[in-house]
Amino acid sequence: MQLKFDKATGLLPAIVQESGTGKVLMLGFMNAESFEKTLATGNVTFFSRSRNKLWVKGESSGHVLKVEDIRVDCDADAVLVVAEQLGPGTCHEGYRSCFFRRVEAGDLVIAEPRAFDPEQVYGDSSKSQSPAPANKE
Amino acid sequence: MQLKFDKATGLLPAIVQESGTGKVLMLGFMNAESFEKTLATGNVTFFSRSRNKLWVKGESSGHVLKVEDIRVDCDADAVLVVAEQLGPGTCHEGYRSCFFRRVEAGDLVIAEPRAFDPEQVYGDSSKSQSPAPANKE
Numbered sequence: 001m002q003l004k005f006d007k008a009t010g011l012l013p014a015i016v017q018e019s020g021t022g023k024v025l026m027l028g029f030m031n032a033e034s035f036e037k038t039l040a041t042g043n044v045t046f047f048s049r050s051r052n053k054l055w056v057k058g059e060s061s062g063h064v065l066k067v068e069d070i071r072v073d074c075d076a077d078a079v080l081v082v083a084e085q086l087g088p089g090t091c092h093e094g095y096r097s098c099f100f101r102r103v104e105a106g107d108l109v110i111a112e113p114r115a116f117d118p119e120q121v122y123g124d125s126s127k128s129q130s131p132a133p134a135n136k137e
Numbered sequence: 138m139q140l141k142f143d144k145a146t147g148l149l150p151a152i153v154q155e156s157g158t159g160k161v162l163m164l165g166f167m168n169a170e171s172f173e174k175t176l177a178t179g180n181v182t183f184f185s186r187s188r189n190k191l192w193v194k195g196e197s198s199g200h201v202l203k204v205e206d207i208r209v210d211c212d213a214d215a216v217l218v219v220a221e222q223l224g225p226g227t228c229h230e231g232y233r234s235c236f237f238r239r240v241e242a243g244d245l246v247i248a249e250p251r252a253f254d255p256e257q258v259y260g261d262s263s264k265s266q267s268p269a270p271a272n273k274e
Contacts, residue, residue, distance in 0.1 A: 001245050013150045013164055013215075022159030024208075027150055027215040039240070071161075071236035072245055074228050078150075078164040080236040091211050099208035099217040103176070108138050108209055 004077040005032055015080045016044060016057075016090070018097075019068045025090040026098040028057070030079065042067045044081055061121050063087030089115035092122060141214040142169055152217045153181060153194075153227070155234075156205045162227040163235040165194070167216065179204045181220055198258050200224030226252035229259060 005012050011029040018025050028046035030038065034054050037045040041056075044065035048055035058064030069082035091098040094114040102111040142149050148166040155162050165183035167175065171191050174182040178193075181202035185192035195201030206219035228235040231251040239248040 001240065001243055008145075015152050015161060015164060017161055024152060024154055024161065024217050027152060027210065027217075070240040071234075071248070072238045072240060073164065073235040074230045074232075074237070075235075076245075078235075080161050093211045095211075097208075098210040098212075098215075100211070101209045103138065103207040103209060106138055108213075111208070 001072075002076060003032070003035065003072065003079070004075065006077070011047060011049070013078050014044075014046065015078070016065055017080060017082050019082050019084050023097055024099055025065070025083075025085060025096070026057075028055075035079070038067060038081070039070070044083055057090070058087065061087065061092075063090060063121075065090070087116075092118060094118040094121075138209075139213060140169070140172065140209065140216070141212065143214070148184060148186070150215050151181075151183065152215070153202055154217060154219050156219050156221050160234055161236055162202070162220075162222060162233070163194075165192075172216070175204060175218070176207070181218055194227070195224065198224065198229075200227060200258075202227070224253075229255060231255040231258075 003012060010031045013027055014030045015027050016025045029049060031047040034045045034047045037054065044057045044067060046055045046057060064086050065083040066086060067081055067083050071080040089096040091100060094116050095112060096115045100110060100112050101108040140149060147168045150164055151167045152164050153162045166186060168184040171182045171184045174191065181194045181204060183192045183194060201223050202220040203223060204218055204220050208217040226233040228237060231253050232249060233252045237247060237249050238245040
């Protein structure tokens with residue numbers, strides 16, 4: 001199996017979709033090592049571009065994503081991971097999905113209720129509802 | 138509304154999810170111009186990295202993607218477009234979704250039936266089931 005990681009960055013985009021609901025939870029990037037680790041452990045593992053290292057989603061929050069199925073697209077340069085999310089939500093801002101905002105008349109409008117209090121899970125730094133510089137954990 | 142296009146490439150990943158079924162159909166990349174065009178026309182429009190120009194999905198096949206909802210993630214560097222697909226499938230290989238292959242014991246296995254004959258839609262060049270170098274159209 002040959003995946004086509006980007007020649008410049010060594011990464012490819014990985015979509016996570018919740019099993020059962022079909023909800024798209026987040027998009028992260030994987031390098032070859034994080035993809036192999038995802039396969040080997042069954043826990044979705046990204047490469048964090050901001051911290052420049054492997055990032056097991058949920059390693060600090062406990063909200064890990066358990067792999068159920070991995071799909072690869074026609075060009076083999078993107079993957080779709082179907083996963084069960086352990087915990088109330090995937091987004092470090094406290095929402096079930098990172099895609100909790102809708103484009104409406106040129107603005108971003110929050111489109112779903114908060115699922116948990118990020119302050120309790122991550123501490124003070126994620127309290128704000130404004131976009132954070134990078135995914136937490 | 139500020140989307141964070143990649144500083145190096147001017148692009149961000151855009152997931153397309155089918156309305157109704159929740160099926161993830163494909164992942165493409167958008168630059169600011171293609172995002173604006175998607176908003177303005179209601180037809181999902183990418184930036185083709187292989188052809189280095191705007192790419193209205195379905196412009197040659199007629200299998201356009203009609204925008205129903207656009208979501209933006211917490212970091213504002215990825216979008217999720219919920220769309221109706223006009224036509225039998227999104228993938229230029231003849232499948233409903235580009236993610237038609239599953240990772241199984243280290244191999245890629247076709248996991249859904251073909252929805253249409255790509256030869257009839259695109260001509261001879263898409264006949265092969267092997268991964269193509271770039272999305273057609």
